[in-house]
Amino acid sequence: MIRTRTVAAILLILFVAVMTYGTFISSLGCGGDAVGVEGLRVDFPEVAGPTGTPAVELAVELPDAPSAMMIYRVKQADVTPDAVADIGVKLGLHGEITTSTFRGRYTLCEESRCLFVWRASGAIEYQRKDEILFPLEAPTLPTKEEAKRIAIDFVDELDLSLVGAVVQDPFAGSYMSGPNELPTGEVVTQSYVCHWAVRFDCELHSVPLCGPGAKFEVRIGNNGEVGSMVRGWREVEPYEETSIKSPERALEELREGKGSHDAPLDCQEVILNGLCLAYWMEGLGEKQDYVVPVYVFLGESVGPDGKTQDFRGYVNAL
Amino acid sequence: MRRQAATRFVISVFLLVALMGPLAPFHGVARADGVTFYATASDGYLSGGGYDYYAAHNAASGSVNQGNTANLVGQFRSYGGCAIHRSALFFNTAYIPDTATITGASLRLYGTQGFGTGYSIAVVRGADLNDPLVAGDYGDLLDETASLGQMDIAQWTTGGWNIIQLNSNGLAQISKTGITKLALRSTKDIEGIDPPFGAFDYAGFRSAEGGSPAMLCVSWTVGTTVPTVYNMYAFNVGNYTATLKGWLIDDGGEHCEYRFEWGLTPNYGNATPWTGSITSGSYFYAGLSGLTPDTTYHFRFRPQCKNSAGVGSGCDLTFTTPPIGDDSFPPEVGVEWVNGYPGWGHDLSLSDDSTAELAAALQGQGWSLQFNNPPDGQDGRAWEKHFKSAMRGGWDYLYADSVDLVMFSGHGDPGRLIFGGSSQDDEYLYGYEAYWGDIDLEWALLEACSALAYDDGVSSNKYDGWFAQALGGARLICGAATSIYGDNGQHVGPRLAAGWSVMDAWFWGCFENQDFYGHSCTLRVIAEDPGYFGDAVWGCGPTIIADPIVDNYYYCLNFVI
Numbered sequence: 001m002i003r004t005r006t007v008a009a010i011l012l013i014l015f016v017a018v019m020t021y022g023t024f025i026s027s028l029g030c031g032g033d034a035v036g037v038e039g040l041r042v043d044f045p046e047v048a049g050p051t052g053t054p055a056v057e058l059a060v061e062l063p064d065a066p067s068a069m070m071i072y073r074v075k076q077a078d079v080t081p082d083a084v085a086d087i088g089v090k091l092g093l094h095g096e097i098t099t100s101t102f103r104g105r106y107t108l109c110e111e112s113r114c115l116f117v118w119r120a121s122g123a124i125e126y127q128r129k130d131e132i133l134f135p136l137e138a139p140t141l142p143t144k145e146e147a148k149r150i151a152i153d154f155v156d157e158l159d160l161s162l163v164g165a166v167v168q169d170p171f172a173g174s175y176m177s178g179p180n181e182l183p184t185g186e187v188v189t190q191s192y193v194c195h196w197a198v199r200f201d202c203e204l205h206s207v208p209l210c211g212p213g214a215k216f217e218v219r220i221g222n223n224g225e226v227g228s229m230v231r232g233w234r235e236v237e238p239y240e241e242t243s244i245k246s247p248e249r250a251l252e253e254l255r256e257g258k259g260s261h262d263a264p265l266d267c268q269e270v271i272l273n274g275l276c277l278a279y280w281m282e283g284l285g286e287k288q289d290y291v292v293p294v295y296v297f298l299g300e301s302v303g304p305d306g307k308t309q310d311f312r313g314y315v316n317a318l
Numbered sequence: 319m320r321r322q323a324a325t326r327f328v329i330s331v332f333l334l335v336a337l338m339g340p341l342a343p344f345h346g347v348a349r350a351d352g353v354t355f356y357a358t359a360s361d362g363y364l365s366g367g368g369y370d371y372y373a374a375h376n377a378a379s380g381s382v383n384q385g386n387t388a389n390l391v392g393q394f395r396s397y398g399g400c401a402i403h404r405s406a407l408f409f410n411t412a413y414i415p416d417t418a419t420i421t422g423a424s425l426r427l428y429g430t431q432g433f434g435t436g437y438s439i440a441v442v443r444g445a446d447l448n449d450p451l452v453a454g455d456y457g458d459l460l461d462e463t464a465s466l467g468q469m470d471i472a473q474w475t476t477g478g479w480n481i482i483q484l485n486s487n488g489l490a491q492i493s494k495t496g497i498t499k500l501a502l503r504s505t506k507d508i509e510g511i512d513p514p515f516g517a518f519d520y521a522g523f524r525s526a527e528g529g530s531p532a533m534l535c536v537s538w539t540v541g542t543t544v545p546t547v548y549n550m551y552a553f554n555v556g557n558y559t560a561t562l563k564g565w566l567i568d569d570g571g572e573h574c575e576y577r578f579e580w581g582l583t584p585n586y587g588n589a590t591p592w593t594g595s596i597t598s599g600s601y602f603y604a605g606l607s608g609l610t611p612d613t614t615y616h617f618r619f620r621p622q623c624k625n626s627a628g629v630g631s632g633c634d635l636t637f638t639t640p641p642i643g644d645d646s647f648p649p650e651v652g653v654e655w656v657n658g659y660p661g662w663g664h665d666l667s668l669s670d671d672s673t674a675e676l677a678a679a680l681q682g683q684g685w686s687l688q689f690n691n692p693p694d695g696q697d698g699r700a701w702e703k704h705f706k707s708a709m710r711g712g713w714d715y716l717y718a719d720s721v722d723l724v725m726f727s728g729h730g731d732p733g734r735l736i737f738g739g740s741s742q743d744d745e746y747l748y749g750y751e752a753y754w755g756d757i758d759l760e761w762a763l764l765e766a767c768s769a770l771a772y773d774d775g776v777s778s779n780k781y782d783g784w785f786a787q788a789l790g791g792a793r794l795i796c797g798a799a800t801s802i803y804g805d806n807g808q809h810v811g812p813r814l815a816a817g818w819s820v821m822d823a824w825f826w827g828c829f830e831n832q833d834f835y836g837h838s839c840t841l842r843v844i845a846e847d848p849g850y851f852g853d854a855v856w857g858c859g860p861t862i863i864a865d866p867i868v869d870n871y872y873y874c875l876n877f878v879i
Contacts, residue, residue, distance in 0.1 A: 178874055181870060
């Protein structure tokens with residue numbers, strides 16, 4: 001009886017020891033399973049419009065995809081007021097730097113110009129709140145080529161260029177129409193482009209970035225003046241390579257209504273013409289620990305009247 | 319709505335006329351018109367006959383001939399004796415306006431035969447004819463000897479049209495309310511000339527059954543009449559001011575002056591000055607100031623228009639000035655949200671957070687939260703009728719239009735907000751069902767996909783125009799022309815509180831949550847006037863004090879993300 005009790009006690013001690021060690025190791029983040037896949041999956045934002053699970057058709061063959069992809073760990077930004085001041089100087093802003101309680105960002109404003117630096121992500125945003133971007137009369141805009149050059153120069157001068165970022169062709173970032181007649185919406189007088197938007201596409205080891213935090217653009221308004229710039233970027237380091245779903249499985253999940261998509265309410269059918277993998281970046285004000293891959297489905301959604309509109313759907317790759 | 323107080327009971331008339339309606343033709347002069355009427359199938363001819371001409375001529379009745387391809391008029395004598403034919407024609411001329419002055423008319427007959435000489439085919443009064451014809455009509459025509467217009471048989475054409483102009487007595491026979499009845503006699507019949515043997519003095523013309531019915535071509539003018547006026551509504555109703563709107567449906571043929579009668583009783587007691595020179599289809603406005611606040615007053619008003627013919631009045635309507643305090647500090651915010659969409663298959667979960675965070679940001683600036691529906695945090699209490707105009711049976715005056723800024727968060731699609739089903743309403747608020755700002759609202763934030771749907775300038779998807787019709791004094795309606803990610807209140811609210819313009823706060827606040835990848839989304843703000851794009855909310859930044867003047871135009875600013 002005594003022997004039996006002794007054996008039981010030893011076993012209990014060993015069990016507790018093993019459990020304690022495992023918890024300790026996990027807390028150090030050393031183990032491969034320190035962060036479960038469940039916890040890394042993206043909680044996609046809600047789209048205020050779609051409904052149900054429309055029929056999803058493939059217009060292309062599903063591409064091959066790797067069986068595993070790297071998960072990256074974010075090197076948390078150490079944003080200091082001094083660093084904000086340095087950028088401010090380059091923008092000609094010399095005012096007081098305040099810390100906004102709003103999502104924790106530093107703010108440096110002078111008159112209508114503001115610089116925001118997000119402490120959670122290190123994202124940088126510059127904005128002019130005058131009529132440079134949204135003029136009430138048709139502005140004098142540079143050519144698209146000139147706009148592209150202005151954008152590149154602007155980020156270069158701020159030392160915000162990113163290696164591998166590819167500048168895209170400018171597009172109309174805003175347009176004004178009016179007066180428009182009721183109820184037809186016919187433009188009576190004028191419609192004009194208010195400013196150009198120039199974007200930089202960024203990649204992480206040849207995989208594109210997506211999500212609300214993957215923003216890098218410059219907007220150029222009247223007389224070629226920069227009206228806004230935003231750069232959402234997180235420094236990362238390889239964390240762990242992990243297996244991912246197959247494209248077939250991802251498509252199945254899209255059809256099951258998992259993930260997120262923006263098909264309109266009355267959409268009858270979605271025709272997919274593209275599928276790729278991308279890394280998801282959380283919003284500028286969000287703290288993000290890991291950057292993980294997602295499947296992106298692109299195509300067209302078809303309404304009951306046959307009209308189509310762009311479709312985008314996300315499914316977790318993990 | 320925030321307005322500067324004005325001297326009591328001083329009437330001001332401002333920006334009174336908007337000539338927006340289609341212009342009716344012939345303004346300022348009598349309107350001319352002309353119409354051809356075709357004889358009905360009741361046409362026919364009446365015949366008398368016998369050896370004794372006078373007995374036949376003066377007989378009380380004759381035979382009725384209908385359904386033939388031709389009608390006859392005139393007389394003759396042959397081996398069998400004599401025969402007298404009198405034709406009857408019926409035209410439905412009720413189309414002619416009661417107010418018309420008939421200026422001319424002609425009878426057109428397609429000749430099939432014409433014999434004899436020395437007589438004319440005369441149009442005579444047919445008022446006593448029965449429709450359909452009866453035998454006694456023959457005799458009744460005996461007394462109709464006055465010519466209303468005639469044609470000499472020498473001018474008569476067979477195989478073609480014969481046109482007989484009606485004289486003034488003939489014009490007087492044309493009915494403006496029903497059937498015009500005309501008869502045809504030959505002048506020898508009228509004179510009672512016994513035809514000698516072998517005298518064939520008659521003509522024929524096609525009947526309705528013959529395929530070329532007689533035609534009566536009538537021209538007329540319409541003189542000036544009393545204008546027709548419709549009462550629209552009062553809007554921009556503040557503590558001391560209101561704008562009245564009327565609609566001139568028909569100017570009666572002349573440019574009209576207009577005014578509004580108004581007061582506290584059905585007798586009105588006050589009137590704005592006669593002014594303007596407007597035509598059919600025009601809206602007209604008058605601003606009142608110096609009114610008395612508070613709900614106990616129900617101002618009555620009616621629009622009037624006048625021309626040389628008299629004054630036309632719209633019906634009596636009332637409006638209520640809000641109590642003092644509604645437009646006073648603190649300004650009010652109201653929010654409604656829907657997460658659950660039973661049966662739709664796609665619930666949301668953050669609509670409540672989005673609206674709550676926006677409201678909290680404004681409350682932090684001293685704003686009062688007037689409503690947050692559902693108040694108990696349970697879905698199903700945000701209702702379409704809370705946003706629908708009272709003119710359409712909604713309760714916006716208690717909700718959306720009772721605050722300075724309102725936000726809806728939920729699903730939407732082109733031209734409408736979706737409330738997800740409730741026993742209280744029809745799930746959808748279409749843009750044109752709303753009319754905001756005639757009571758209080760300044761700014762509306764619609765966090766709902768595609769409600770202000772994209773307009774590529776080519777397609778007919780100009781749904782933004784649907785919500786633009788909701789600009790009834792409100793300054794801006796902010797929304798999306800495409801799908802957007804929700805939960806933007808957390809970004810928009812603090813920007814509003816920080817003094818950003820509503821437009822900037824909406825654009826850049828929503829910008830944060832949106833995703834560049836794959837395709838763009840478009841945010842849209844529509845404004846009554848572009849000057850309001852720079853509006854900050856009350857107490858947080860520069861805001862235009864004066865409310866917009868509502869008209870039939872709007873401005874649209876788009877932000878592509």
